Amino acid sequence: VPPLIVAPSILAADFACLADEVRAVEDTADWLHVDVMDNHFVPNLTIGLPVVQSLRAATTLPFDVHLMIEDPRRWAPGYADAGAYNVTFHVEACDDPVALAKDLRSAGAKAGLAIDRDTPIEPYLDLLPSFDTLLIMTIKAGFGGQRFIPNLLDKVRTARRHVDAGHLEVRIEVDGGIAADTIAEAAEAGADAFVAGTAVYGADDPAEAVRRLRSLARG
Ligand code: DX5
Ligand code: ZN
Numbered sequence: 001v002p003p004l005i006v007a008p009s010i011l012a013a014d015f016a017c018l019a020d021e022v023r024a025v026e027d028t029a030d031w032l033h034v035d036v037m038d039n040h041f042v043p044n045l046t047i048g049l050p051v052v053q054s055l056r057a058a059t060t061l062p063f064d065v066h067l068m069i070e071d072p073r074r075w076a077p078g079y080a081d082a083g084a085y086n087v088t089f090h091v092e093a094c095d096d097p098v099a100l101a102k103d104l105r106s107a108g109a110k111a112g113l114a115i116d117r118d119t120p121i122e123p124y125l126d127l128l129p130s131f132d133t134l135l136i137m138t139i140k141a142g143f144g145g146q147r148f149i150p151n152l153l154d155k156v157r158t159a160r161r162h163v164d165a166g167h168l169e170v171r172i173e174v175d176g177g178i179a180a181d182t183i184a185e186a187a188e189a190g191a192d193a194f195v196a197g198t199a200v201y202g203a204d205d206p207a208e209a210v211r212r213l214r215s216l217a218r219g
Helices: 015-023 049-056 072-081 097-106 122-130 150-165 183-189 206-218
Strands: 005-008 032-037 063-068 086-090 110-115 133-137 171-175 193-196
Touching: 005 032, 005 171, 005 206, 015 049, 032 049, 049 063, 049 072, 063 072, 063 110, 063 193, 072 086, 072 097, 086 097, 086 133, 097 110, 097 122, 110 122, 122 150, 133 150, 150 171, 150 183, 183 193, 183 206, 193 206
Parallel strands: 005 193, 032 063, 063 086, 086 110, 110 133, 133 171, 171 193
Antiparallel strands: none
16 A cells, blocks of 8 residues: 555646556556546536546556536446545535445445535544545546645645544545645645646646656655
8 A cells, every 4th residue: 555645637737638647647646546527516518438448448557537516426426436546525515425335345436535625524533434535625526727725735634534533444535626735735735645637637747747846745
């Protein structure tokens, strides 16, 4: 298990040549972050299951699927069946997160719980033993290229204390505005998985950008 995960987000890639874009980071990335949006849970629309299924054959990278959709109980297990390594859904969209986490694990995936910008973390800490990943948004979910919100790292600190005190095996992932100038503070706050869209695919050399982010996160 790598100590730190860097997960490039294909939201910032060229959707006309996704397979090439994914292969560009294959040797340096740990996971590939796939943002699924339904234009209901967030006011933006991206890709769904057919694209994930096709992409699965194009790379060996583990897929970190981030569902920004309503009714995740209906859709999430399909992503596990499609071979996703980790499937994360939003707590704001699900009335029984523990049940869905169980379904995902039975379908062979890791289960992730995502917390959006305006949602406090304290009420959900007790759910963490059912999850493998806790994704803490460091922006409001919906669009790439937004500015990192440093205050949201308080949630990361709270989660890190809770995970360490309980000896839980839960990764703490940050998503939104993670770049060379923000990743170190996110790591110091206790994150150990880092999603980066613009900072990777906006760079001249995406593979090198991933390497650089990892070394900055190591501190
Ligand atoms: C936004 C997505 C993010 C997005 C991050 O809701 O969840 O994964 O790709 O993009 P950057 O790294 O550009 O903020
Ligand atoms: Zn995401």
